[in-house]
Amino acid sequence: MSDNTIIEMRNINKTYDNKVIINDLNLNINKGEFITVIGSSGCGKTTVLKMINGLNTPDRGEIFINGENIKNENIIELRRKIGYSIQGTSLFPHMTIEKNISYVPNLINKKDKDEVKKSVSKLIKVVGLEESILNRYPEQLSGGQQQRVGIARALAAQPDILLMDEPFGAVDEITRKQLQDEIVRIHKELEVTIIFITHDIKEALKLGTRVLVMDKGEIVQFNKPEVIKKHPANDFVRELVL
Ligand SMILES: Nc1ncnc2c1ncn2[C@@H]1O[C@H](COP(=O)(O)OP(=O)(O)OP(=O)(O)O)[C@@H](O)[C@H]1O
Ligand SMILES: [Mg+2]
Numbered sequence: 001m002s003d004n005t006i007i008e009m010r011n012i013n014k015t016y017d018n019k020v021i022i023n024d025l026n027l028n029i030n031k032g033e034f035i036t037v038i039g040s041s042g043c044g045k046t047t048v049l050k051m052i053n054g055l056n057t058p059d060r061g062e063i064f065i066n067g068e069n070i071k072n073e074n075i076i077e078l079r080r081k082i083g084y085s086i087q088g089t090s091l092f093p094h095m096t097i098e099k100n101i102s103y104v105p106n107l108i109n110k111k112d113k114d115e116v117k118k119s120v121s122k123l124i125k126v127v128g129l130e131e132s133i134l135n136r137y138p139e140q141l142s143g144g145q146q147q148r149v150g151i152a153r154a155l156a157a158q159p160d161i162l163l164m165d166e167p168f169g170a171v172d173e174i175t176r177k178q179l180q181d182e183i184v185r186i187h188k189e190l191e192v193t194i195i196f197i198t199h200d201i202k203e204a205l206k207l208g209t210r211v212l213v214m215d216k217g218e219i220v221q222f223n224k225p226e227v228i229k230k231h232p233a234n235d236f237v238r239e240l241v242l
Helices: 045-052 075-081 097-102 114-126 131-134 143-155 173-190 201-207 225-231 235-241
Strands: 004-016 019-030 036-037 062-065 082-086 160-165 193-197 210-215 218-221
Touching: 004 045, 004 193, 019 045, 019 193, 036 045, 036 201, 045 062, 045 097, 045 160, 045 193, 075 082, 075 160, 075 210, 082 143, 097 131, 097 143, 097 218, 114 143, 114 173, 131 173, 143 160, 143 173, 173 193, 173 201, 173 225, 201 225, 201 235, 218 225, 218 235
Parallel strands: 036 193, 036 210, 082 160, 160 193
Antiparallel strands: 004 019, 004 062, 210 218
């Protein structure tokens, strides 16, 4: 493991109902990478993602974040350090946008209300929204706006790692394009490490500094977009990039 490694997964196995879902998976992710993950439905993408923030645990294998085995870490602390954004409305419907974003534990704990307000104002701008929406409720926003608020909330803990599970799946093409440009900008600006699951190969190739292709619980190729395009590792990848 090099100093630059932020996430390392070693010999990860997961079985559900006697069915092997993840088979001896090994993975190294460097600080500041933007990893896109793609593969057929049910191949284990979400399962792997959730292992990184302890929402799921492997049957066998070890996971290290910044060199620390997550087995030895407090799971609440771990989740606090890792942003998690999923498709659709994960916002609390009965809370304003402002409350939704500041709900993140380390903002709640802050006594200084002005400071919290400042962070929220900054975050809402980071995701390309106007402060005027802060007093609205989620149902008073469009799907794309809600998705942006979801990202703002995931960023509120100033995480080193941002996990995103098909975050732009439910929005129209134009909004999706805007969100893609936004997340690329955020990635550069905040130097956060992103792992981003998508069903869309174009999105995977456009956003990823490296693309991880999974099939049946295994990594079939993990490389730069141009390499994936030029030298697909097998027929599965070849079909995908066609
Ligand atoms: N709690 C569970 N109990 C039993 N089986 C599960 C459980 N969670 C996931 N699985 C199974 O594990 C496999 C991998 O699921 P996972 O959610 O990781 O797939 P995915 O690659 O994210 O798929 P999708 O692209 O459809 O989101 C699937 O076959 C799924 O049915
Ligand atoms: Mg999934």
